[in-house]
Amino acid sequence: MLKNLKDYQKNVALLTQMAHHYYVLDNPIATDAQYDQLYAEVLAYERAYPKDCIASSPTQRVGGAVLEGFSKHKHSERMWSLDDIFDSAELLEWVGRIYKTYPNMSFVCSPKFDGVSLNLYYENGMLISAATRGDGSIGELITQNAKTIPSIPLEIPHKEGIEIRGEVVITKDDFEKINAQRLQTGENLFANPRNAAAGSLRQLDPKITAKRKLKFIPWGIGKNTFENKSFLELMEQIAQYGFYPTPLIKHCHNIEEIQAAYEHLVSLRHTYPIMLDGMVIVLDSIPAQKSLGYTIKSPRFACAYKFPAIQKSSKILSVTNQVGRSGVITPVAELEPIEIEGAMIARATLHNYSEIQKKDIRINDTIIIVRSGDVIPKIIKPIIELRDGTQLEITKPSHCPVCHSELLIEDIFIRCQNLSCKARIKESITYFASKKALNIDGLGGKIVDQLFENGIISNILDIYAIQIESLLGLEGWRQKKAQNLIDAIKATKNIPLWRLINALGIEHIGEGASKKLALSFGLEVFEKDYDDLIAIDGFGQEMAASVIDFGIVNKDLIQKLLELITPQVSHENVRDDSFFSTKSIVLTGTLSKPREQIAALLESLGAKIISSVSKNTDLVIYGENAGSKLQKANDLHIHTITEETLREILKNEGIEL
Structure with missing residues (x-):
């Protein structure tokens, strides 16, 4: 056994070096027996003197207590999705757009690994948190699981706060071994290496994650204080912190070199030990990246060049x-x-x-x-x-x-008209709880199936009668998970009326139509006749008839839901003194904010948001790459304004976009 703190610290450093060479560099500097012996000695000292234990010791990767569920975590900076291109013509077009502003720029190309994106946050050099991508802004906090992955350093020399992002993957060989073990134990098999990586990373018991041979490969950063001007230099600097170096990364100076790098990766796709599904292309100049910025969902300075189907x-x-x-x-x-x-x-x-x-x-x-x-x-x-x-x-x-x-x-579709059909009921409940409807987190398709088959719910109304005791009696449910679902259901009280209308799943009535109905009629939506409905801009015969038929057949259901949820009637808070009041407005082009957010703001000012330009359109608000809608508006002599003008008008009305 190690005798003093100095020897312990020395051996932790040596053990860390051995682990780095084995797991990250694939170049062992010790035999397995030597590593195991040193590991045992370090662990014995830590158990004898727990106060001396170094947080970044390799022994701390074994995993902690079993969790009841994962909590939500907000990323310091958003994790963006990449736009896809699929062939050399689209590559030429994409690079051409960048060359218009920044001619002669170079690019960094690297493999697009088929795994699970992970965001690591370090502060004062220590790993503070690890979270999945989630919706880009908020993911699941899986720090204890991430700490079990040997290629994720628990400590780095960089002391300022920094988000390091990458892909958690598993090799094809290790995937086969895991499935072979699961076959012997009678467990369900993973469909592919990506599923295996995702399933391993999201284990509630970190000790299970620790047993899987997961690997973290960096591909970028979020929050940081770097002043680097080159993305390639930045990735090389991150690798020096103890991360797995990004393999096959290449600096390309023109389209020909990008295409050659892509074709090389395509030739490797079947023999490379990790699954690849394309190549990521990133503008190398970081100042140029910042200048180009982002669209609603993706960076303008990067894209994914996908492999052929x-x-x-x-x-x-x-x-x-x-x-x-x-x-x-x-x-x-x-x-x-x-x-x-x-x-x-x-x-x-x-x-x-x-x-x-x-x-x-x-x-x-x-x-x-x-x-x-x-x-x-x-x-x-x-x-x-x-x-x-x-x-x-x-x-x-x-x-x-x-x-x-x-x-x-019918002509194209075949329908079951039985509203009591078991399949229709389950699908209706799942849609009712979905993100674009009432957004009841934790009530997805599998959970709906489980609750339905166990007799806890048999229709939409039963959602509001779920008791926590009933949930705790089911397989896989613990106190936190059950309470989270109950809280999510309670959170639907007083939601906007349009969400409830949309959640009902009325044929031909989507989010936009639901907003128009709520704005036009409030709680009296289902009391209106055909003439009232057909008068709404954009409503056709089928839409009007569908609302009326649904209201007649489901009258009791609608009344009870209105009593349970007491939705907010949006038009009560609509201003009538705004420049945008009563105007029919089309939004087009790439805007700096999500289109839904801008539309909601304009609707609160009394505007009607419509999808297509016609002679009845009052105003077109456009961003970059507006295209045919802007052209049609000009042809019809319809008033058009830029997003910048929109901001100025709103500012004059005391509103910030």
Whole structure:
């Protein structure tokens, strides 16, 4: 056993060096036996003298206590999504846009790993937090799990606050080993290395994460105090802090070099030990990056050059009919399982029976199936030349596969009209709780299934009768998780009326139409007649009829929800003295704020936001790359203003955008 603090500190430094060479540099400087012996000695000292324990000691990666759930964490700076390009023509266009402002700029190209994005925050050199990307602004806090990953330093020499971002991945070989172990223990298998990485990273027991061979590969930073002018130099500096060096990173001076780097990565995609799904291109000049800025959802100075979609063939074994929340029947092809980019594909949507007829798809057909990145598998066409006489036509169903009631067959869609159909009820509840509807966090499809099958909910109203005791009696539920769901349900009280209308899932009525209904009629929406509804700008016959039919059939449900939720009637707070009052406004182009945010502000000032330009449009507000809508507005001599002018008008009215 180590005898004093000085020896302990010396051996922690040596153990850390050994771990770095083994896990990060793939260049061991000690045998496994030597590492294990030194690890045991360090651990024994720490147990004997816990007050001397160094926070960044490799022994601290074993994981802490089992968690009840993950808390939310706000990133200091937003984690943006990248725009995708798919071929050399789109590359030429993307680079050309940058060259218009910054000719002769160079770029940094690196592999786009297929893993899970993670944001690490260090302060005074110590790892303070680790959070998933989430929605870009708020992710899940998984610090204890991240600390178990050997390629994430627990301490770095940089002392100012900094967010270091990267991808958590698992090698193809380690993925196979994990699945082999899960097969022996009777556990569900992971579909691909990305799923394995995500499942391992989000374990409530950090000790399980510690057993998985996860690797963190940096690809950028968020909050920082650096004054670097080169992105490549910045990435090289981060690697010196003890992180895994970003592999295959390349400095490219022109389009030809970018394309060559891309083609090299494409040639490696099947043999490289980690799954790749494209190449990230980043403008090297950091001052130029800051100047170009961002669109609503992505940086203008970076993009993802995606690999070509993988096409393979499979065979249609049968067709399953799924029932959606609106009763629409969707045919799904059951396929001979085929592996595409590490994912086993056994099903693919056929969209509708009109599509089946158009493509002449039949059971027992050999078909071409395509999947690109995370895109849902899609059947391109049948290979008619391979038909052998065993093919069977896919016939339209006449009765619902769930409740067996007779179906309504329309031109394109086939519907189950039974509002009590079990499939419709579950889908309706899931949609009711979804983000664009009432946004009940923790009530997704799987949870709805669990609550439905256990008799806790059987309709939308039952959501508001859920008791915490009922949840705690279910598998996988703990106090915190149950309380979070109860709190999320309570948070729907007094939400804007348009959200409730949208949550009902009325056919042909989406978010925009829901806002117009709430703004026009308030709580009397479902008491209005056809003439009232058809008078709303943008409402057609089908939309008006759909609202009326829904209101008649679901009168009791609507009344009870209004009593339970007491939604806010948005038009009561609408100003009528604004420049924008009563105006029909179209927003177009790239704006500095999310379009939904600007639209909501203008609606609160009495404006009506519409989607297309017509002679009835009063005003078009445009940002960069406005395109055809701005052109049409000019052709029709409709008043147009820039976003900057919008800000000035709002400022004069005492409002900040």
